[in-house]
Amino acid sequence: MSATRDAVLDPSQISERLARELPAWHYEDGWIKRTFKTNSWKGTLMVINTVGHLAEAAWHHPDLTASYAWVEVRLTTHSAKGxxxxxxxxxxxxxxxxxxxxxxxxxxxxxxxxxxxxAYIKYDK
Structure with a gap:
């Protein structure tokens, strides 16, 4: 494993990076988080499956919370504790x-x- 990939990022710079690179995401309690709004349970399942595929392919596993019309994705590197x-x-x-x-x-x-x-997802734009 690369030390660079696993180095914990400086919390003082994370919010700035998110604003620049991922404005729909926010930093809270050691996690970056994003809620995707959907139009229905079908859309929620499609988002969950998409995130699941990408995470599995990357061998990096998010925490997910879902309800009828939304999915929250939370990311942190458990092995690096940050x-x-x-x-x-x-x-x-x-x-x-x-x-x-x-x-x-x-x-x-x-x-x-x-x-x-x-319709299955409510796009930000």
Whole structure:
């Protein structure tokens, strides 16, 4: 394991980095946290499964709390007993994938319809 990946980040710089790199996330009690709002239980499960896949692929495991229309993701590196670059990298990937809106890219993928019957996540933008 790389010492850099596992070095605990300086708490005084974490909030500044989050504001710059991951503005929807916040730092609290040694964790970075983000709540994704969804339109239904189906959307909640889709977010949970997406985060689960990314975390498993990265071999880094978040804590999740969920209800009907939201999912809270909490990241810390348990083995380092604090926040590390691993947490920041996984948060960026989660943000990228869960927040992906292909319809805004203008390509062949049109994205989900605006019809609420098909909506599953409430995007920040």
């Amino acid at each position: 926040l590390t670059e691993k947490d920041m990298a996984l948060a960026r990937k989660i943000e990228e994938v869960v927040g992906w809106q292909p319809g805004l890219e203008g390509g062949a993928l049109e994205g989900t319809p605006t019809d609420p019957r098909f």
